[in-house]
Amino acid sequence: xxxxxxxxxxxxxxxxxxxxxxxxxxxxxxxxxxxxxxxxxxxxxxxxxxxxxxxxxxxxxxxxxxxxxxxxxxxxxxxxxxxxxxxxxxxxxxxxxxxxxxxxxxxxxxxxxxxxxxxxxxxxxxxxxxxxxxxxxxxxxxxxxxxxxxxxxxxxxxxxxxxxxxxxxxxxxxxxxxxxxxxxxxxxxxxxxxxxxxxxxxxxxxxxxxxxxxxxxxxxxxxxxxxxxxxxxxxxxxxxxxxxxxxxxxxxxxxxxxxxxxxxxxxxxxxxxxxxxxxxxxxxxxxxxxxxxxxxxxxxxxxxxxxxxxxxxxxxxxxxxxxxxxxxxxxxxxxxxxxxxxxxxxxxxxxxxxxxxxxxxxxxxxxxxxxxxxxxxxxxxxxxxxxxxxxxxxxxxxxxxxxxxxxxxxxxxxxxxxxxxxxxxxxxxxxxxxxxxxxxxxxxxxxxxxxxxxxxxxxxxxxxxxxxxxxxxxxxxxxxxxxxxxxxxxxxxxxxxxxxxxxxxxxxxxxxxxxxxxxxxxxxxxxxxxxxxxxxxxxxxxxxxxxxxxxxxxxxxxxxxxxxxxxxxxxxxxxxxxxxxxxxxxxxxxxxxxxxxxxxxxxxxxxxxxxxxxxxxxxxxxxxxxxxxxxxxxxxxxxxxxxxxxxxxxxxxxxxxxxxxxxxxxxxxxxxxxxxxxxxxxxxxxxxxxxxxxxxxxxxxxxxxxxxxxxxxxxxxxxxxxxxxxxxxxxxxxxxxxxxxxxxxxxxxxxxxxxxxxxxxxxxxxxxxxxxxxxxxxxxxxxxxxxxxxxxxxxxxxxxxxxxxxxxxxxxxxxxxxxxxxxxxxxxxxxxxxxxxxxxxxxxxxxxxxxxxxxx
Amino acid sequence: xxxxxxxxxxxxxxxxxxxxxxxxxxxxxxxxxxxxxxxxxxxxxxxxxxxxxxxxxxxxxxxxxxxxxxxxxxxxxxxxxxxxxxxxxxxxxxxxxxxxxxxxxxxxxxxxxx
Numbered sequence: 001x002x003x004x005x006x007x008x009x010x011x012x013x014x015x016x017x018x019x020x021x022x023x024x025x026x027x028x029x030x031x032x033x034x035x036x037x038x039x040x041x042x043x044x045x046x047x048x049x050x051x052x053x054x055x056x057x058x059x060x061x062x063x064x065x066x067x068x069x070x071x072x073x074x075x076x077x078x079x080x081x082x083x084x085x086x087x088x089x090x091x092x093x094x095x096x097x098x099x100x101x102x103x104x105x106x107x108x109x110x111x112x113x114x115x116x117x118x119x120x121x122x123x124x125x126x127x128x129x130x131x132x133x134x135x136x137x138x139x140x141x142x143x144x145x146x147x148x149x150x151x152x153x154x155x156x157x158x159x160x161x162x163x164x165x166x167x168x169x170x171x172x173x174x175x176x177x178x179x180x181x182x183x184x185x186x187x188x189x190x191x192x193x194x195x196x197x198x199x200x201x202x203x204x205x206x207x208x209x210x211x212x213x214x215x216x217x218x219x220x221x222x223x224x225x226x227x228x229x230x231x232x233x234x235x236x237x238x239x240x241x242x243x244x245x246x247x248x249x250x251x252x253x254x255x256x257x258x259x260x261x262x263x264x265x266x267x268x269x270x271x272x273x274x275x276x277x278x279x280x281x282x283x284x285x286x287x288x289x290x291x292x293x294x295x296x297x298x299x300x301x302x303x304x305x306x307x308x309x310x311x312x313x314x315x316x317x318x319x320x321x322x323x324x325x326x327x328x329x330x331x332x333x334x335x336x337x338x339x340x341x342x343x344x345x346x347x348x349x350x351x352x353x354x355x356x357x358x359x360x361x362x363x364x365x366x367x368x369x370x371x372x373x374x375x376x377x378x379x380x381x382x383x384x385x386x387x388x389x390x391x392x393x394x395x396x397x398x399x400x401x402x403x404x405x406x407x408x409x410x411x412x413x414x415x416x417x418x419x420x421x422x423x424x425x426x427x428x429x430x431x432x433x434x435x436x437x438x439x440x441x442x443x444x445x446x447x448x449x450x451x452x453x454x455x456x457x458x459x460x461x462x463x464x465x466x467x468x469x470x471x472x473x474x475x476x477x478x479x480x481x482x483x484x485x486x487x488x489x490x491x492x493x494x495x496x497x498x499x500x501x502x503x504x505x506x507x508x509x510x511x512x513x514x515x516x517x518x519x520x521x522x523x524x525x526x527x528x529x530x531x532x533x534x535x536x537x538x539x540x541x542x543x544x545x546x547x548x549x550x551x552x553x554x555x556x557x558x559x560x561x562x563x564x565x566x567x568x569x570x571x572x573x574x575x576x577x578x579x580x581x582x583x584x585x586x587x588x589x590x591x592x593x594x595x596x597x598x599x600x601x602x603x604x605x606x607x608x609x610x611x612x613x614x615x616x617x618x619x620x621x622x623x624x625x626x627x628x629x630x631x632x633x634x635x636x637x638x639x640x641x642x643x644x645x646x647x648x649x650x651x652x653x654x655x656x657x658x659x660x661x662x663x664x665x666x667x668x669x670x671x672x673x674x675x676x677x678x679x680x681x682x683x684x685x686x687x688x689x690x691x692x693x694x695x696x697x698x699x700x701x702x703x704x705x706x707x708x709x710x711x712x713x714x715x716x717x718x719x720x721x722x723x724x725x726x727x728x729x730x731x732x733x734x735x736x737x738x739x740x741x742x743x744x745x746x747x748x749x750x751x752x753x754x755x756x757x758x759x760x761x762x763x764x765x766x767x768x769x770x771x772x773x774x775x776x777x778x779x780x781x782x783x784x785x786x787x788x789x790x791x792x793x794x795x796x797x798x799x800x801x802x803x804x805x806x807x808x809x810x811x812x813x814x815x816x817x818x819x820x821x822x823x824x825x826x827x828x829x830x831x832x833x834x835x836x837x838x839x840x841x842x843x844x845x846x847x848x849x850x851x852x853x854x855x856x
Numbered sequence: 857x858x859x860x861x862x863x864x865x866x867x868x869x870x871x872x873x874x875x876x877x878x879x880x881x882x883x884x885x886x887x888x889x890x891x892x893x894x895x896x897x898x899x900x901x902x903x904x905x906x907x908x909x910x911x912x913x914x915x916x917x918x919x920x921x922x923x924x925x926x927x928x929x930x931x932x933x934x935x936x937x938x939x940x941x942x943x944x945x946x947x948x949x950x951x952x953x954x955x956x957x958x959x960x961x962x963x964x965x966x967x968x969x970x
Contacts (some may be wrong), residue, residue, distance in 0.1 A: 006914075016922075017906075020883060020932050024902065027884040027927075051903030059907035063914060 007066040017060055025050055075384030083388050089357060090389065093350045096751045097393030097440060098400060099744045100346030101433055105401025105425070106408070107339035108432045113421050115327040116428070118320045120253065120420045122193040123283070127319040128290050130280045130297060135311045138641070142280050145273040149304040150282065150297055158283040160188025162257060162266065166683065167240040167523040168713040169262055171225050175706060176713040178521050179221070181239065182260040183269050191283060194256055196248030198222075199233035202265055210270045215244040216263040219252045239264065241524030241711040255419040281319060290316050323418065338741065343436065345482060345748050347443035352475055352755035354386065355448040356839075359762035365452055375453040382452065386445030394437040401425055401433070404740070411733050413726055475756050476788065480796045482749035483828060487800020488807060489742030490824045491815040496735045498820070515594060516694040517559060517723045518686045518701055519715035526709075527682065536708065537684065543704045544688060550697060554593035554687040557585030557676060559720070559727050560659060567672070568640045569626065581622060583639070585676040591617075591657060593687045594720075601633040601655030604675045615675060617655040622670035632656055639672070687720065694719040746828075750835040753789065758839035761785055768843055778844030785843045789836040797825055868900065868908050869917075870951065873936060873944040876918060880935035882925060883909060909934055917943050 006013060025046050032042035050056075061067050083090045118124050130150065132140045147161050162184045168176040186207035195201055196216055206212045215237065217225075222232035229249045236243050239262060255261070257279070271277060284293055298314040301307040307314075325332050358365075365378055402425045409423055417423065520537075527533045537555055544550040567583045588604045591597070599620060616637070623632040632653050640648035657673070690697045698717050705712050716723050725732075761768075768781050776784075804816040814820075875881065875889045886909070887902040912918040917940035925931040936944070 016932065019930070020906065021903075023882070023925075023929060023931050024884045024887075024906075026929075028902070030927075049902055051901035053903065056903035056906055059904075060910050063907050063910045065914070 003065045006064045007069055010064075010066065010070065013064065017057055021050075021053060021057065025053075071380070072384065075381050076388065078381060079385040079388035082385050083392070086357070089353065090392075092751060092754070093353050093389050094392045094396060096346045096350050096353075096748055097390060097444070098396035099747055100343040101393055101397030101436060101440070102400025102404065103342045103741065103744050104339040104436060105397050105429055105433055106404040107335060109401065109405055109423060109425060109429050111327060111332060111336060112426060112428055112432075113423050115325050115332055117324075117420075117422075119323055121256070121319075123191065124319050126283050127191065127281045128284060128293060128316050129319050129322040130282055130293075131315050132307070132312050133315050134313075139315075140312070141276045142278045143274050143276045143306065144271055144278065145304070145306045146301055147278055147280055149300050149306055150280065153296065153300055155285050155293065155296060156282050157285045158187055158191055159185075159280060160191040161185045161278045161280040162188055163269070163271075163277040163279065164258060164260065165523060166521055167262075168238070168521060168711050169221070170238050170711065170713075172236060172238065172243075174225065175702070176238070176711050178519065178713040178715040179261040180259055181262045181264060182257060183264050183266040185266050188281070189256075189263075191281060192256055194250065194254050197251040198229045199246070199248030201248055207265045207267055209265070210267050212265045212268045213242070213244045214247045214265070215239060216248045216250060217246055218250050218255050218261050221261045222246075222249045237262075238711060241526060253419065259415065259419050282316075290318060323420075342741070342744060342748070343440065344443065345745070345752070347440055348475075348478060349748055349752040349755050350389070350444040351447050352752065352759050354382075354445065355451060356755060356759035356762045358382070358448050358452040359759070362452070369453070378453050379446075379449045382449035383441060383445045386449075387441050390437045390441045390444075393440075394433050397433055398425065398430065401429065408733060408736070411736060412729055416729060475759070476792055479749070479752050479756055480792050480799065482745070482752050483793060483796025483832065484799030484803055486742070486746045486749045487797060487824055487828055488803040488815075489738070489745050490827065491800075491804040491820055492807075493739045493742045494820040494824055495815045495817075496739055512594065512720050514689055514694055515720040516686075516688040516690075516697040516701065516717070517720045518688075518698075518717040520684050520686055520705070521713050521715065522682045522684075524711050533682065536712070540686075540704055540708055543708070544700065547700055547704075549692055549700055550688050550690040552589055552593035552687075552689040554590045555587050555676060556590055556685045556687060557681060558582070559685055559724055560584060560586075560590075560594060560671075560687075569637045569672070581670045581672050583616075583672045583674050585681075586617075586673045587676045590673070590687070593689050594659075595689065596657055596659060598655040598657050601653070603655060604673075614649075614651050615654040616651045617657055617673040618653055619671040619673075620656055620658045622672060623656050625670050637672075746831075750831055753832050754835045754839055757785060757789060757836040758842070760788065761839055761843045764843075781843040782837075782840045785840040786833075786836055789832065789840075793829060793832050797828065800828070801825070867951075868904070869912060870944065870947045871898065872905065872908055872912065873917060873940055873947070876934050877936050877941065877944060880921070880933040882931035882933050884931075886934070912940070916940075 028046035028049055029039075029042045032045050033039065037045060047053075121127075130142070132142060132146075134140070141163070142161070147159070150156060151159055162182050165181050165183065166178055167181045169179040169181075170176040186202070186204060189195065189201060197219075199216075202212075202214060202216070206214050217232060217237070219229050222229045225237065226232040226235060232246050232249050235246050237246060238244070244264065250263075282293075284290065294314045294316040297316065298307070301314065327333075327336075368378060369375070405423055405425060412423075520540075522533045522536060527536065541553045541555075544553050568580055586604070591603050598617065601617070604615060604617065616639075618632065626637075627635065633655065635653045636650055637653065638648050638650050651674070659671075686701070688694075688697050688701060701717065702714060705714055716726070764785070768776075768784070771781060771784065801816065801821060804821060808814055808816045871890060872886060875886050875893070881889065883905055884902075887900075887905055890898050890900070909918065909920075913920050913934070916937055918934045919937050920932050920934050922930050922932050925933075
């Protein structure tokens with residue numbers, strides 16, 4: 001019988017033990033009787049001969065090895081009784097812990113997705129990513145010549161490379177849609193271990209054929225275009241205007257390298273040797289380490305004279321690190337630390353709550369100690385009670401975590417997450433919560449339990465006189481910090497709310513809602529040259545304007561108000577050299593289309609674009625951040641790309657614009673509008689303002705494009721405010737995370753206020769009783785309890801205001817603006833009073849006779 | 857707390873196994889046999905046998921079965937398992953070696969232990 005069977009059959013074992021012992025004793029008695037003893041004498045001698053029955057039975061039970069579990073179950077039963085006896089206390093403690101654990105569940109799930117879960121390729125751990133970076137860390141793609149030089153190295157066991165493009169995909173019958181196309185080398189798909197589940201992979205002949213007309217597609221696209229994956233194999237689709245035959249379909253979950261929809265052999269692009277377009281993965285032979293690979297590859301590239309300059313260096317990182325952060329990166333460490341801090345704060349507050357309740361149970365504990373219970377036994381019992389609270393909190397936190405992740409996902413556009421990022425409540429997260437729950441039991445339960453069993457028989461209020469004051473001082477300081485941080489975080493939330501209000505008002509009131517935006521991709525070979533692209537756009541603009549429904553058509557490089565290409569600015573009177581701004585290439589009609597006149601200066605002219613553009617228009621946020629009170633128009637700035645190695649150029653600010661929905665003092669990125677060079681890019685944003693609402697223009701736009709070229713795809717066709725909102729999901733998610741953290745921190749601080757006040761009332765019962773006996777009224781007692789809370793609140797508010805001011809100075813966000821700060825101070829003060837008044841009521845109900853009698 | 861016997865630690869298990877090796881016995885009979893065979897030298901509070909019996913049963917050195925005793929009442933009879941027999945042999949050999957060594961030391965090193 002193993003220990004589990006012994007545990008499950010313990011009633012039967014108990015009965016058998018009884019029977020066995022009774023049989024033995026009766027045999028002994030019978031023998032003594034037979035030897036001539038009286039009944040009483042025989043029983044006495046038998047008992048002496050046998051030993052202490054209860055003690056022997058205990059020894060037998062211990063031999064079973066299950067008594068610890070039996071005791072634990074008994075403790076749990078008592079814990080459940082205590083839990084249900086005080087539902088108010090239990091729900092507050094569970095709520096506090098659940099908030100702390102819930103925040104960590106969400107945080108852990110994010111960390112798990114981005115740092116701990118590797119890429120979903122069987123061989124990802126053995127692969128390394130090779131890139132070339134300049135002195136500023138900016139990455140540059142590789143050229144075919146460079147890849148060939150690396151492929152010859154003896155340490156390289158295998159390599160694969162690809163380039164990604166957005167292009168037009170359609171069936172002969174459907175309209176074109178914008179898709180991600182991966183052009184892959186012959187070894188790439190076998191290298192990562194992915195194969196189509198329908199049809200076949202590319203053959204080696206297809207990889208060599210520059211006229212290859214075969215393609216592989218993703219399962220989702222197959223279902224969308226043909227109804228099923230099986231139906232797609234063998235069918236024709238048009239990719240960037242050329243017809244290709246689908247030879248295979250990848251399964252769901254295989255969209256390597258980054259949400260690709262279509263795969264084609266790289267040879268079909270016929271890249272020249274110096275086309276810097278390739279991303280390279282290598283598998284190194286066992287002897288070669290990743291650390292030693294970079295210098296080796298760099299040496300090879302220099303020997304082949306295919307590295308452009310001495311300022312370029314090779315970087316080799318494990319493939320997982322290219323797509324995932326490392327958990328040791330400072331940003332992730334800060335993220336994880338923030339989560340743990342929340343748990344620690346929750347534990348400290350619950351610990352105070354438990355101590356306050358424990359004081360009321362001093363008598364019960366003293367009685368149990370005097371009846372023979374060991375201190376260890378009582379500590380275990382108290383920890384079991386905490387365990388019940390934490391188990392309930394863990395269950396609630398999983399729900400909070402699930403709801404939090406669900407909410408988070410609802411804010412992120414489906415295409416914004418990499419296909420492998422499953423931001424869900426994984427089993428790993430469940431185990432994490434259980435693990436952190438166990439730590440929580442110790443963190444929140446151990447200190448009060450040890451404090452309560454310290455000196456049995458001595459009233460708690462008397463023995464904690466000195467130590468209690470020390471604990472009280474720490475608790476008070478801790479509470480002041482919590483209030484101060486709450487003020488800071490709520491100020492941040494207040495500003496976020498103002499931003500949302502500004503955006504909502506702007507979207508409703510301004511003319512931006514009448515502007516239709518759409519992405520247009522001119523990726524097919526027929527638009528390989530700039531004049532062809534510009535011809536298409538000019539003709540489209542002409543057709544739209546001639547329809548009579550469209551007043552303005554503008555072409556831009558990115559949506560206004562969102563992040564375009566990041567560039568670093570410096571030079572002249574600029575306050576923060578090296579700051580990164582978003583640059584958006586726009587044409588001369590851009591501001592007219594938006595209906596936003598310039599605040600100062602002048603708009604671009606058509607000639608600005610032709611010149612290559614030395615003029616720039618900036619938004620008011622840019623002007624405030626980089627020039628403060630200085631006049632901006634006429635200033636010169638030096639601009640350098642933050643992502644590629646293009647040389648810097650100097651530009652003159654010719655105008656300042658204010659975009660509706662952005663408050664220059666509060667939010668919005670600093671923007672720099674540069675004149676759009678005609679046909680510079682295959683991707684452009686079309687902006688249309690018409691005499692009809694934006695939605696009405698969508699059909700007209702689609703018809704016009706379809707008429708001009710059915711292989712040109714439109715994307716994100718929607719009213720400008722909607723498109724901007726979706727494009728700025730990243731900022732929205734960050735703001736929501738900060739707001740959630742602020743609210744959780746605030747809730748915990750208020751629970752801390754309640755716990756500390758309750759603890760204070762419990763430990764001051766004797767003093768309060770004497771005050772009542774000396775004539776104090778209930779109101780005076782409440783004031784006596786609330787006095788220290790007011791002091792802590794005042795210090796916390798001042799500390800919070802100072803923190804907010806420091807934050808404002810450091811980050812430029814005006815969170816310490818007087819109206820915002822005043823609202824937060826009123827909110828925190830009122831809530832603190834409310835939460836401390838609840839336990840302080842008990843002070844008003846102190847009965848001196850009962851209290852002094854109990855302590856005496 | 858049960859009264860302690862003055863047997864060296866670990867010997868009670870071996871003695872119990874030895875007694876049960878001859879035939880299946882219940883706890884009371886085992887206590888009697890221990891006294892009889894040792895001619896009252898081995899005296900343990902009889903109750904202390906039970907934790908030892910249960911421990912040996914849990915270790916699968918003994919197997920137990922409820923069946924009618926000589927008085928007609930049901931009693932729990934313990935018998936030696938194959939594993940118990942092997943364990944007993946190993947323990948007895950070890951004990952004999954130790955006893956011979958102690959004897960040799962007492963005899964002043966005149967007879968070397970085998």
